Amino acid sequence: MLTPDPLLISVTIFVVAFFVGYELITKVPPTLHTPLMSGSNAISGIVLIGAVIVAGRGHSDLGIVLGTGAVALATVNVVGGFLVTDRMLRMFRSRESQQRRPKAGSPSDSPQDPGDKR
Amino acid sequence: MSDQGFLDLINGLYIVAAILFILGLKYLGSPRTARKGNRLSALGMLIAIVATLVSRDIIEYEWIAIGIAIGAVIGIVIARTVKMTAMPQMVAVLNGFGGAASALVAAAELIRSVDLGDVPLDVAIIALFSTVLGALTLTGSLIAFGKLQGIVTSRAVLLPLRNVVNALILIAIIGLSAWLVVEPNQPEIFLAVGLLSVLLGVLLVIPIGGADMPVVISLLNSYSGIAAAAAGVVLQNNILIIAGALVGASGLILTRIMTKAMNRSLANVIFGGFGATATVADAAGTPGERPYRSATAEDVAMILGYSQSVMFVPGYGLAVAQAQHAVKELAGLLQDRGISVKYAIHPVAGRMPGHMNVLLAEADVPYEQLLDLDQSNPEFVRTDVAVVIGANDVTNPAARTDPESPIYGMPILDVDKARAVIVLKRSMATGFSGIDNDLFYLDNTSMFFGDAKSSVSDLVTELRQLD
Numbered sequence: 001m002l003t004p005d006p007l008l009i010s011v012t013i014f015v016v017a018f019f020v021g022y023e024l025i026t027k028v029p030p031t032l033h034t035p036l037m038s039g040s041n042a043i044s045g046i047v048l049i050g051a052v053i054v055a056g057r058g059h060s061d062l063g064i065v066l067g068t069g070a071v072a073l074a075t076v077n078v079v080g081g082f083l084v085t086d087r088m089l090r091m092f093r094s095r096e097s098q099q100r101r102p103k104a105g106s107p108s109d110s111p112q113d114p115g116d117k118r
Numbered sequence: 119m120s121d122q123g124f125l126d127l128i129n130g131l132y133i134v135a136a137i138l139f140i141l142g143l144k145y146l147g148s149p150r151t152a153r154k155g156n157r158l159s160a161l162g163m164l165i166a167i168v169a170t171l172v173s174r175d176i177i178e179y180e181w182i183a184i185g186i187a188i189g190a191v192i193g194i195v196i197a198r199t200v201k202m203t204a205m206p207q208m209v210a211v212l213n214g215f216g217g218a219a220s221a222l223v224a225a226a227e228l229i230r231s232v233d234l235g236d237v238p239l240d241v242a243i244i245a246l247f248s249t250v251l252g253a254l255t256l257t258g259s260l261i262a263f264g265k266l267q268g269i270v271t272s273r274a275v276l277l278p279l280r281n282v283v284n285a286l287i288l289i290a291i292i293g294l295s296a297w298l299v300v301e302p303n304q305p306e307i308f309l310a311v312g313l314l315s316v317l318l319g320v321l322l323v324i325p326i327g328g329a330d331m332p333v334v335i336s337l338l339n340s341y342s343g344i345a346a347a348a349a350g351v352v353l354q355n356n357i358l359i360i361a362g363a364l365v366g367a368s369g370l371i372l373t374r375i376m377t378k379a380m381n382r383s384l385a386n387v388i389f390g391g392f393g394a395t396a397t398v399a400d401a402a403g404t405p406g407e408r409p410y411r412s413a414t415a416e417d418v419a420m421i422l423g424y425s426q427s428v429m430f431v432p433g434y435g436l437a438v439a440q441a442q443h444a445v446k447e448l449a450g451l452l453q454d455r456g457i458s459v460k461y462a463i464h465p466v467a468g469r470m471p472g473h474m475n476v477l478l479a480e481a482d483v484p485y486e487q488l489l490d491l492d493q494s495n496p497e498f499v500r501t502d503v504a505v506v507i508g509a510n511d512v513t514n515p516a517a518r519t520d521p522e523s524p525i526y527g528m529p530i531l532d533v534d535k536a537r538a539v540i541v542l543k544r545s546m547a548t549g550f551s552g553i554d555n556d557l558f559y560l561d562n563t564s565m566f567f568g569d570a571k572s573s574v575s576d577l578v579t580e581l582r583q584l585d
Contacts, residue, residue: 014347014351014359014360014363015363017359017363021365024143024147025143028147030472031463032146032472032475033470034468034471034476035156035472036368037336037369039155040143040339040369041209042160043139043361043365044339044342044362044365045216046361047220047358048167049358050346050350051185053176054222054226054230055178055182057175057178058177058178059230059233060230062226063229063230066223068182068184070185070220072185072188073218076212077219080192080208081193082160082163084208087197087198089153091202092153
């Protein structure tokens with residue numbers, strides 16, 4: 001049986017995913033564009049997986065050095081990106097949830113968040 | 119489990135992760151569900167990472183653990199400590215790190231292929247593409263960070279012949295890369311490609327002025343996604359391709375939204391060097407020559423206190439003056455008097471897309487009150503008082519009425535249609551575009567001079583005395 005070129009499969013996946021992303025992100029309202037950017041940035045930290053493969057394959061010393069550097073950089077991207085996005089989104093409150101807790105202290109440090117319980 | 123079965127399991131987990139990323143982005147479509155969306159994406163990431171860690175590709179865990187530990191500590195610290203005003207810098211740095219990671223992964227994979235003595239043509243091309251894009255994303259982002267942070271001058275630095283130099287560097291990168299594809303085992307040429315890419319990243323961003331940073335950050339966001347997808351093609355790892363493509367699309371959309379909001383083309387932002395000097399200073403006369411009306415805190419408090427609806431129009435000047443909390447306090451007093459309060463937010467009000475919304479959300483403004491361009495413009499005709507704080511060009515009616523104006527055609531907030539307009543400003547100086555704002559000279563406009571924060575605080579004091 002003939003199998004398609006793996007590059008062609010990769011490109012197909014890329015194109016389809018790009019269009020899915022385009023459709024989804026067009027619907028994100030401007031008010032959430034900053035969290036969208038930091039959140040999607042965290043998703044691009046997916047290259048951590050590639051970094052893990054390169055660092056853990058134990059191929060050569062140079063590979064390990066490059067891989068470990070990539071793991072560290074991508075982890076900053078993933079961990080920092082998701083956490084800071086969550087911190088921002090926690091601040092987006094509706095009028096009702098604000099009335100339930102009229103005096104907001106430091107929003108970013110409160111462990112309990114009213115906006116979460118809806 | 120057989121090797122094949124195990125591989126299928128891991129690929130199945132990758133599909134789950136991809137679905138979670140897509141759902142996560144979908145839930146980001148509303149402030150109500152956005153937090154859940156971010157968590158779904160994070161869960162998808164966790165699943166993808168665990169699946170990779172248990173896969174049989176991995177034989178050494180020591181270095182991975184060290185890398186993750188270092189990265190996690192840095193990530194947690196910066197995510198917790200960064201100020202909301204510094205969010206553009208934070209995103210710029212994260213973009214840069216993501217790009218650098220992609221470049222390193224692609225480089226390592228290319229080096230391994232060379233060592234194994236088998237470098238397929240497509241692998242070589244895409245690995246080089248990912249290395250170049252990732253490396254220039256790193257340095258471009260770092261320069262953007264420096265400009266936003268004030269370490270590097272935020273003015274556009276215009277080197278002579280910069281476009282020619284950049285083009286030559288790009289040609290050199292492509293030429294050397296082509297040579298590498300034919301003869302991959304040339305470490306010094308590979309290094310040269312990497313260094314040239316790093317240099318190109320610096321040179322591409324340095325001529326771009328601070329006010330154009332929203333476009334640059336969005337574009338670099340897109341690059342970091344595409345670099346990750348390219349690394350995924352090299353490793354034949356589908357989840358990398360999917361996630362990278364999603365991010366690439368996201369960055370591209372935001373780039374388009376920003377350039378549209380600025381009435382500029384992407385090429386103009388990148389090559390134009392706009393913002394180096396006030397190029398069009400005389401387009402509409404010297405500022406302040408025409409008669410205008412100025413008002414005191416007492417006048418303004420009176421106008422606000424006896425109105426029925428108020429629309430705040432915040433610009434970056436408000437964030438610079440850290441006046442968000444004072445504005446929220448003023449809004450609270452107005453609402454206590456039964457006055458309807460809303461905020462009209464132009465896409466370029468902050469230093470990155472949606473930045474102003476985050477700053478106002480931090481000051482506890484409920485998101486229902488935050489209107490975007492399309493929502494707020496029909497509202498102005500029904501608004502008693504529009505209060506412009508630290509915004510300028512985005513309120514200039516010349517963009518709508520004067521075909522001669524350099525900003526003609528730029529989408530603006532129709533502030534002039536409100537019954538009364540109050541402009542809080544330090545002086546009559548021009549905005550970023552260097553042109554005078556017709557809004558300031560309208561009959562229904564009053565200028566209220568001073569620092570945004572202390573002006574708003576004065577209004578709060580005056581309003582408290584009003585009864």
